[in-house]
Amino acid sequence: MADLGALADDLAAIVAEGGPEAPRRICEACMAALPVTRAAITMMAGADRQEPIWVSDEVARQLDELQFAVGEGPCVEAFTVRRPVLVADLTDPTEQVDGRWPVFAAAARRTPVRALFVLPLQAGAITVGVLDLYRDTPGLLEPDELNGALRAADAALWALLGMRSGGKVDGAADGARRADPHGWLMGSPLRRTEIYQATGMIIEQMQVTPEMALSALRAHAFAHDRPILEVARDVVARRLRFHEEMQ
Missing domain, CATH: 3.30.450.40 (GAF domain)
Structure with a gap:
């Protein structure tokens, strides 16, 4: 017990x-x-x-x-x-x-x-x-x-x-702020900054909501059998652009 x-x-x-x-x-x-x-x-x-x-x-x-x-x-x-x-x-x-x-x-x-x-x-x-x-x-x-x-x-x-x-993490990506408008994740040690940063970039590339941008990132990772973090890193490094991916 x-x-x-x-x-x-x-x-x-x-x-x-x-x-x-x-x-x-x-x-x-x-x-x-x-x-x-x-x-x-x-x-x-x-x-x-x-x-x-x-x-x-x-x-x-x-x-x-x-x-x-x-x-x-x-x-x-x-x-x-x-x-x-x-x-x-x-x-x-x-x-x-x-x-x-x-x-x-x-x-x-x-x-x-x-x-x-x-x-x-x-x-x-x-x-x-x-x-x-x-x-x-x-x-x-x-x-x-x-x-x-x-x-x-x-x-x-x-x-x-x-x-x-206790305050927000210094240097958090703008993509993280946009994916987390209420700031709840900003008080944590962001291990997924690249994912949120990529989401912010996809928002700009596709002109969609944060939810749709994250769904597109997930769908690409699932379709190509890749970890979502790897796909996010490609987006951040500009090796992958989602307005081109969707064409």
Whole structure:
């Protein structure tokens, strides 16, 4: 059983101390106290605008990147519907994951992950991201364990709000500002600056909305079986121009 008392104390201390290491410490506290194998915190400004803040390992990173690339998955669903997404077994057809996220589900089953628990980071009308908890064995969290995960999501929310209040990243690309008009991602260490910069360039090239520009970037990456970051780098380096690509 989860030691909720110790977890709650750890989370309270982490939030009180704050700082850039808070997301990592929250994820590590979850992995220590709850029956989960991997964890991640992702900041989001919309279903198409995500930024990983911390991931426990390469598998968690791959799952995060996949959802950003294809625009579907438990992170997108949890953020959009603003409630937890809990899947006991990715291989169980009764979970209906293929109907909800066909591309993500097929790829996720090729990883060791079997169960996933994604919790939105929200307070009132504000949702700033998700806490991802993954397990390599099937099964749902027990009620006390889910309660602990929800406490961790609350802690992650306040940690991210604290990071955002500390100011924006110097030198962030104009494309990132345009893809993130509300500025939620600007308080994080932007690992996807090139993607947002490329999105801004595609907006100019195609004269479309940020959502349509990001969709075009995704579609090109998917059609050519390339990582979206590689395609974005080609756009930024002007090796790929989307008004020419669409002709």
